[in-house]
Amino acid sequence: MLRISTAAAIGAGAATVQAAAPAGAEPVRPTALVRSLAVSSPRSSPSGRGAVMLSMDDGYLAMDTVRRMLDDRGQRGTFFITPGLLNGPSKIDASHISAMTENGHEVGAHSQTHPNFTKITQSQRIAELETPKVYLQSITGLPVGSFAYPYGIDGRNSTTDLELYLRYERVFDTAQYNQTALQGRYSRAQTLIRRTCVDGSNHNQCLSMIREAAVRPVIASLFFHNIDTPINPSMTQLTEMLDLAQTLGVELCTASEAFSSHRMIANAGFESSSVDAYPWRWFKSGTGGLSITTEDPPPGLPGTRSLHLHTSDRSYSQVAQAIEVEPGTTYVLSFRARAVSGPAWGTNCAYGSVTALDYAQAPISGSQVRSGPIMATNTSWDKYRAEFTPSAACTRVLVGLTIDGPWGGGRVAFDHVWFGPSSMADLG
Ligand SMILES: [Zn+2]
Numbered sequence: 001m002l003r004i005s006t007a008a009a010i011g012a013g014a015a016t017v018q019a020a021a022p023a024g025a026e027p028v029r030p031t032a033l034v035r036s037l038a039v040s041s042p043r044s045s046p047s048g049r050g051a052v053m054l055s056m057d058d059g060y061l062a063m064d065t066v067r068r069m070l071d072d073r074g075q076r077g078t079f080f081i082t083p084g085l086l087n088g089p090s091k092i093d094a095s096h097i098s099a100m101t102e103n104g105h106e107v108g109a110h111s112q113t114h115p116n117f118t119k120i121t122q123s124q125r126i127a128e129l130e131t132p133k134v135y136l137q138s139i140t141g142l143p144v145g146s147f148a149y150p151y152g153i154d155g156r157n158s159t160t161d162l163e164l165y166l167r168y169e170r171v172f173d174t175a176q177y178n179q180t181a182l183q184g185r186y187s188r189a190q191t192l193i194r195r196t197c198v199d200g201s202n203h204n205q206c207l208s209m210i211r212e213a214a215v216r217p218v219i220a221s222l223f224f225h226n227i228d229t230p231i232n233p234s235m236t237q238l239t240e241m242l243d244l245a246q247t248l249g250v251e252l253c254t255a256s257e258a259f260s261s262h263r264m265i266a267n268a269g270f271e272s273s274s275v276d277a278y279p280w281r282w283f284k285s286g287t288g289g290l291s292i293t294t295e296d297p298p299p300g301l302p303g304t305r306s307l308h309l310h311t312s313d314r315s316y317s318q319v320a321q322a323i324e325v326e327p328g329t330t331y332v333l334s335f336r337a338r339a340v341s342g343p344a345w346g347t348n349c350a351y352g353s354v355t356a357l358d359y360a361q362a363p364i365s366g367s368q369v370r371s372g373p374i375m376a377t378n379t380s381w382d383k384y385r386a387e388f389t390p391s392a393a394c395t396r397v398l399v400g401l402t403i404d405g406p407w408g409g410g411r412v413a414f415d416h417v418w419f420g421p422s423s424m425a426d427l428g
Pocket of ligand 1: 110151
């Protein structure tokens, strides 16, 4: 799993972008920059560290307080700003926004006036996406490639996703521990980064996510709005989180760095003992009843904590994650799978598969790794692997882990799921 690029490399990159993008010029697309940094940066072992992506929304003056706290620790964050909410009492202004990018933080957009995008017209949607981008770029001189949905997944719909796809590189929404709400919620590959709201009540969970990032190559994605107010962390809690990351040596990465990572999508996510750990890494979708659990290996069976996909009927169900790729590079997709249970599997079976999809969710040629069939008797782990090379036009893929249709339902366990350049060793 990759290491996020070094702060020094990012600093140099940001300077390059700024110099190359004078007012009125075609902005440099930041994705190309961070992608090249990510690919060229050294990669840790699969048991290596992850990172924390800390972000704040709206535009309260607490943003400036947090920016200074991050600066004091040599950490970086991302600020999703709503320009229409600025300049009032207890709000930031342009000078605070300038200070963010000058100190290496990322500035993203959070709409112009904070509407619920499911309740406005098409022309309003476009204005809400374009106006803040222009405004923020005029202050920072940098392209704005990241957007966070107001109201998180409750304010999100596929129509807006499409408009976002045309205007932003990365889109963020919220992770809520309501699995039903997550179902069927992916429509565009770049909208897959979820954020866990730091609301003051889940402090211990946030700390455990940071600790996990210290030992696993995962991105702990956290966001909040203010400090010492309801549904936000206290100053004490925030300080403890930042200090913990610093003590453990966990890097705080920006939104664009989080997205550019070649993130391992399996063992990392499945090592947590909490089922709730998966929403901040996975999207879930499917045609039938799908449930997901993680589990320690049964006694006598080798393996690590695995992810189980259960279906209650004959359906095609998937969890997926977006990953940025370098066109022309050969990638490996691999996983291990075994049957856990299934009614009448003597003649029926489950399939597990990993497929890379392009933006249109069309399978990328050669990318499908399809197991089995996994009969109910396949209780030991079998390895499945494929290589593919994205076309020149393909910069992001959606990697989906799928259970495909046992009659009467069934359960397949996955572990050692790996996605990365073929030059890197996979998980075996
Ligand atoms: Zn907001």
